[in-house]
Amino acid sequence: MIIVMKTGATEAQIQGVIAEIHKAGLREHLSRGAELTLIGAIGDEDKLDAAHLEILPGVARVNRITKPYKIVSRDTHPAGSVIRVRGIPIGGEQIQVIGGPCSVETPEQMALSAQAVAAAGCRMMRGGAFKPRTSPYAFQGLGVQGLEYLQQSARQHNLPIVTELMDVRMLDTFMEYDVDVIQIGARNMQNFDLLKEVGRVNKPVILKRGLSATVSEWLMSAEYIAAGGNHNIIFCERGIRTFETAYRNVLDVTAIPVLKRETHLPVIVDPSHAGGKAWMVPALAQAAVAAGADGLLIEMHPNPCEAWCDADQALTPEELNALMKTLGAIATAVGRSL
Amino acid sequence: MIIVMKTGATEAQIQGVIAEIHKAGLREHLSRGAELTLIGAIGDEDKLDAAHLEILPGVARVNRITKPYKIVSRDTHPAGSVIRVRGIPIGGEQIQVIGGPCSVETPEQMALSAQAVAAAGCRMMRGGAFKPRTSPYAFQGLGVQGLEYLQQSARQHNLPIVTELMDVRMLDTFMEYDVDVIQIGARNMQNFDLLKEVGRVNKPVILKRGLSATVSEWLMSAEYIAAGGNHNIIFCERGIRTFETAYRNVLDVTAIPVLKRETHLPVIVDPSHAGGKAWMVPALAQAAVAAGADGLLIEMHPNPCEAWCDADQALTPEELNALMKTLGAIATAVGRSL
Amino acid sequence: MIIVMKTGATEAQIQGVIAEIHKAGLREHLSRGAELTLIGAIGDEDKLDAAHLEILPGVARVNRITKPYKIVSRDTHPAGSVIRVRGIPIGGEQIQVIGGPCSVETPEQMALSAQAVAAAGCRMMRGGAFKPRTSPYAFQGLGVQGLEYLQQSARQHNLPIVTELMDVRMLDTFMEYDVDVIQIGARNMQNFDLLKEVGRVNKPVILKRGLSATVSEWLMSAEYIAAGGNHNIIFCERGIRTFETAYRNVLDVTAIPVLKRETHLPVIVDPSHAGGKAWMVPALAQAAVAAGADGLLIEMHPNPCEAWCDADQALTPEELNALMKTLGAIATAVGRSL
Amino acid sequence: MIIVMKTGATEAQIQGVIAEIHKAGLREHLSRGAELTLIGAIGDEDKLDAAHLEILPGVARVNRITKPYKIVSRDTHPAGSVIRVRGIPIGGEQIQVIGGPCSVETPEQMALSAQAVAAAGCRMMRGGAFKPRTSPYAFQGLGVQGLEYLQQSARQHNLPIVTELMDVRMLDTFMEYDVDVIQIGARNMQNFDLLKEVGRVNKPVILKRGLSATVSEWLMSAEYIAAGGNHNIIFCERGIRTFETAYRNVLDVTAIPVLKRETHLPVIVDPSHAGGKAWMVPALAQAAVAAGADGLLIEMHPNPCEAWCDADQALTPEELNALMKTLGAIATAVGRSL
Structure with a gap:
């Protein structure tokens, strides 16, 4: 999952997102740019709820990487x-x-x-x-x-x-x-x-x-x-x-x-x-x-x-x-x- | 139900439709115009199936008059x-x-x-x-x-x-x-x-x-x-x-x-x-x-x-x-x- | 065009619809049943406006018979x-x-x-x-x-x-x-x-x-x-x-x-x-x-x-x-x- | 713009995407994870065409970050x-x-x-x-x-x-x-x-x-x-x-x-x-x-x-x-x- 932070998201907000990722048992991959801060959640994406992350302060958007269907894929x-x-x-x-x-x-x-x-x-x-x-x-x-x-x-x-x-x-x-x-x-x-x-x-x-x-x-x-x-x-x-x-x-x-x-x-x-x-x-x-x-x-x-x-x-x-x-x-x- | 006959529908086709109406226990109301022949089916419309009538020879279109819901109406x-x-x-x-x-x-x-x-x-x-x-x-x-x-x-x-x-x-x-x-x-x-x-x-x-x-x-x-x-x-x-x-x-x-x-x-x-x-x-x-x-x-x-x-x-x-x-x-x- | 009158439409309302049909230069074909009164408008359907007829008192519904496209038909x-x-x-x-x-x-x-x-x-x-x-x-x-x-x-x-x-x-x-x-x-x-x-x-x-x-x-x-x-x-x-x-x-x-x-x-x-x-x-x-x-x-x-x-x-x-x-x-x- | 690379994308494919970003006058922000390689394109996103990037070899998906409308925004x-x-x-x-x-x-x-x-x-x-x-x-x-x-x-x-x-x-x-x-x-x-x-x-x-x-x-x-x-x-x-x-x-x-x-x-x-x-x-x-x-x-x-x-x-x-x-x-x- 990729979490795109809003422009101007604070350090505390970034850490808040990372805490949620850890809570679900995944690891984060932080990519901090001048204009763009992205947080990748590494691990089993199904353990994270995109809707949950989207309402955290400072979060602009959340995108899934993997598909939600497995056996039929x-x-x-x-x-x-x-x-x-x-x-x-x-x-x-x-x-x-x-x-x-x-x-x-x-x-x-x-x-x-x-x-x-x-x-x-x-x-x-x-x-x-x-x-x-x-x-x-x-x-x-x-x-x-x-x-x-x-x-x-x-x-x-x-x-x-x-x-x-x-x-x-x-x-x-x-x-x-x-x-x-x-x-x-x-x-x-x-x-x-x-x-x-x-x-x-x-x-x-x-x-x-x-x-x-x-x-x-x-x-x-x-x-x-x-x-x-x-x-x-x-x-x-x-x-x-x-x-x-x-x-x-x-x-x-x-x-x-x-x-x-x-x-x-x-x-x-x-x-x-x-x-x-x-x-x-x-x-x-x-x-x-x-x-x-x-x-x-x-x-x-x-x-x-x-x-x-x-x-x-x-x-x-x-x-x-x-x-x-x-x-x-x-x-x-x-x-x-x- | 109103059955609109095709232009040039034959007498036999018209009678075929009427026979179906009778079979369902309804009465017909035939309206024969120079360019337009309509057959109204009088009685409990739910006993007739519009799809059935539509494939009879000579039929152009079938329109329901009453609504299909009763108790909630x-x-x-x-x-x-x-x-x-x-x-x-x-x-x-x-x-x-x-x-x-x-x-x-x-x-x-x-x-x-x-x-x-x-x-x-x-x-x-x-x-x-x-x-x-x-x-x-x-x-x-x-x-x-x-x-x-x-x-x-x-x-x-x-x-x-x-x-x-x-x-x-x-x-x-x-x-x-x-x-x-x-x-x-x-x-x-x-x-x-x-x-x-x-x-x-x-x-x-x-x-x-x-x-x-x-x-x-x-x-x-x-x-x-x-x-x-x-x-x-x-x-x-x-x-x-x-x-x-x-x-x-x-x-x-x-x-x-x-x-x-x-x-x-x-x-x-x-x-x-x-x-x-x-x-x-x-x-x-x-x-x-x-x-x-x-x-x-x-x-x-x-x-x-x-x-x-x-x-x-x-x-x-x-x-x-x-x-x-x-x-x-x-x-x-x-x-x-x- | 077929004009379906509401159950209980008055004689005056029926005549009102017929008057509109005449105004447009068409003839009517009246089909008066016990439960169902239909008025067919005979002639060039394009001269009548269905929306117009639909708001006349006593009218339940209006259905076109012919298609609105001609040359391409x-x-x-x-x-x-x-x-x-x-x-x-x-x-x-x-x-x-x-x-x-x-x-x-x-x-x-x-x-x-x-x-x-x-x-x-x-x-x-x-x-x-x-x-x-x-x-x-x-x-x-x-x-x-x-x-x-x-x-x-x-x-x-x-x-x-x-x-x-x-x-x-x-x-x-x-x-x-x-x-x-x-x-x-x-x-x-x-x-x-x-x-x-x-x-x-x-x-x-x-x-x-x-x-x-x-x-x-x-x-x-x-x-x-x-x-x-x-x-x-x-x-x-x-x-x-x-x-x-x-x-x-x-x-x-x-x-x-x-x-x-x-x-x-x-x-x-x-x-x-x-x-x-x-x-x-x-x-x-x-x-x-x-x-x-x-x-x-x-x-x-x-x-x-x-x-x-x-x-x-x-x-x-x-x-x-x-x-x-x-x-x-x-x-x-x-x-x-x- | 965020370019998500396919799992197993080669180094050459990653460099190919970066070359396209440079050609459009933007800078890249590479985020290489164990399972996930992301490339952010930093600069005027309108100069890049997402459809273009999407057909490059090794690219899984491309997401815009900014909105395509400016003056009315x-x-x-x-x-x-x-x-x-x-x-x-x-x-x-x-x-x-x-x-x-x-x-x-x-x-x-x-x-x-x-x-x-x-x-x-x-x-x-x-x-x-x-x-x-x-x-x-x-x-x-x-x-x-x-x-x-x-x-x-x-x-x-x-x-x-x-x-x-x-x-x-x-x-x-x-x-x-x-x-x-x-x-x-x-x-x-x-x-x-x-x-x-x-x-x-x-x-x-x-x-x-x-x-x-x-x-x-x-x-x-x-x-x-x-x-x-x-x-x-x-x-x-x-x-x-x-x-x-x-x-x-x-x-x-x-x-x-x-x-x-x-x-x-x-x-x-x-x-x-x-x-x-x-x-x-x-x-x-x-x-x-x-x-x-x-x-x-x-x-x-x-x-x-x-x-x-x-x-x-x-x-x-x-x-x-x-x-x-x-x-x-x-x-x-x-x-x-x-």
């Missing part, structure tokens, strides 16, 4: 991590597309979905059993029965399943139903108790970015999971909130290369929730792969007009098929495969 | 609601200032805090026992022991207490320790399972606005609580996330008159978290009262330099005292009292 | 427009990459730049002679001399030039120096007098998106140019301002398919200004092409370490070369060419 | 500046309310406006002759004739006038018509050529904040004007663009105390454009005065239902009268007068 693990879900690699040369409906509705809908997902060449399946809805009066998901339908349909095609966990009290049920990948939704990215709990199990976690979370906050939320012992974390960019109202969210493709540089963990993208309209999905999915994403979460419904929620953002099976072909060509163009 | 309760916390009214002519430290640290710190809060003329006390922190390595609060210290110190001065609930599994403990007002933090504004649970108890709830929640989403989150049977909800504006980096959040004073118009429930403001610096608190607190807020949540610490978290945003007891005087004068200027 | 010109710059097409099957330094510095730098741009396979060149800088004390560009250096170097390789116009008083000079494409910068997207002036000349205009301009405002700014008679407009997405501080702007790839649907005019992307760092440029450029962009504006400097401004966002000639190869492969993957 | 002028407009002080103990219609329409409308403004106790008048409109098809203002009507009506009541300048070519006309205060609109906050020109005249300038301008950018735009020799600058907060759609802009009251700390120049607020609805204006105006604003720009129209633009945000003369009384009481509460 690429500094501690320079090679990229590959996370395996029942043998399927996420984060390597091969790009994974996870397809399926927004919410689980009926056994028939799920059977058709699983078939279409597998036929399109996807190796994993998604489906929501517990749905975070803005309104208490909207369909909240089938719950446990939804897990059952999802698992049944996916097993037919040997597709590992991804589904969202909203309530910490349902984690045991998720383990019983052998959910393959636990999804933490955007609205729960900073539900710290939920993060701590999924940090204690041995299941891959897809961590969606909060509606207006910075990349740094997102990394810190992953660090919560990792600190509990679960390092199988997959970041999922799903669009951020901005002033623009012509589409639901703004897909932040810049986050892809930035995350790939900051963390060794895989990064996937959800183009369906980002744009909010099915006709935008191909362009966004293509952009994501071209920008270096390790995978995609794509909504597909056997009959979008009949879907029970987010009807207008689901692709048809035919549209998914066509998109997979273009994505394959782009993957090749950037030196990867689909 | 001023339409259903034109007079303002006054919520009483051990006899102290929130939402009436009198403005309430809830003071106290960011986090509970020690019995001594709490004793000094309670004394200063009471001496300044505040009638309620705040203090965090469970702290939502961006980093897993930061101080997470004293937990249950914090509740104890908070309750002990506040009782000495007959101050009802306000404290944050983060985890649904702690609700029973909050009831045992007789927390007077449950605070739901910004990061949990859309933690729907938590909202449902506090909707089932009979305790006032302070619902903080999410970091980038719209007023409409905020009202819907309150509706989650209200739908469970608990109508004792207090909105708390605490600043929103924007592009500006010169201060932590942008306090959205416009939300005050807008909420007062949309809902019958009280609206308070947290100027401490909004700005993030103690020296900004007086200006923001004054602005909030002048704009019509029913109360304030203000951080005060007996010794800010020693505070364990958010040190730089806490007022000293002296600063709180001085601020209360100015707030009293502004309250009078806008026809209220402090 | 795809409705009026369903096929895509191809704009030709000295024979080079922008907006067709071939994607154009416009390369060059941020600012014109010296004849030597420009000679090296032009050579590298041409060698990499770009068909047009950029370079700033007038620079919009946040600080009055920063380098403001070489001015007219810069135009000269730019034109001289580009002519050697038969590259049409693109450069930014900031001041309406310099337009004649731009015409004298035969600038091929006039760039309007983000900060001038709503400098309406400048837009009107470039609407009067017969030169292609690249219209950059404002820092936080909505797609709708951007289309309206293009409409300003088009209304003056100049329809040779190229939209350029360059990133928008959000809460994220890890990178300069957030490149909004969703704007590409949305604009392509709303307007017949070409859409290009500036990945250099968006991210603000050279190492981000390849990922963003690739995403843009994959999402359907018609071209790119890319900063390249023969020696970035010596650049006079925005040094850290310029590619080296070698990096540009490598990027062009990947872009070519992606262009093929999406059915286009480079 | 409170550091260079600790006492607040009072700007006098025909004897009326802006920035002192007395708060100024500048009232008037959004746009100048007719001599009759202006006569009624001036009378109402004066009767309410305002000491200055506003009115737009040149209007920045999003659409080229909307009313663009009466132009020079508008200046005439404004000046005629205001003179009757000895009210100095404030009006917006959009085009640099109209500045001479503004001087001829003896406009008392030149307003630079939000969309022109970074129209640097316009800023330079108003920096050369001797007239007070109201500089509105850009739609999504940071406080720092806003101060730099003021520095452009000041650098030309005109130090009579008044900042005007008018709401910023955010994700919220329930109101036009979010009035940023936090900017008031922050600006008052950063600059010696006066700060006023425009509550009419911020909220966009007349019924929001009183709450916002009251908040602004309570937060320390030096004045207000308030839209008033003798007959809002007949206004030619922004009809729904203008107060009636009666509403202005009532508001002035409340503002007077709040001014007193915060130790000022109206």
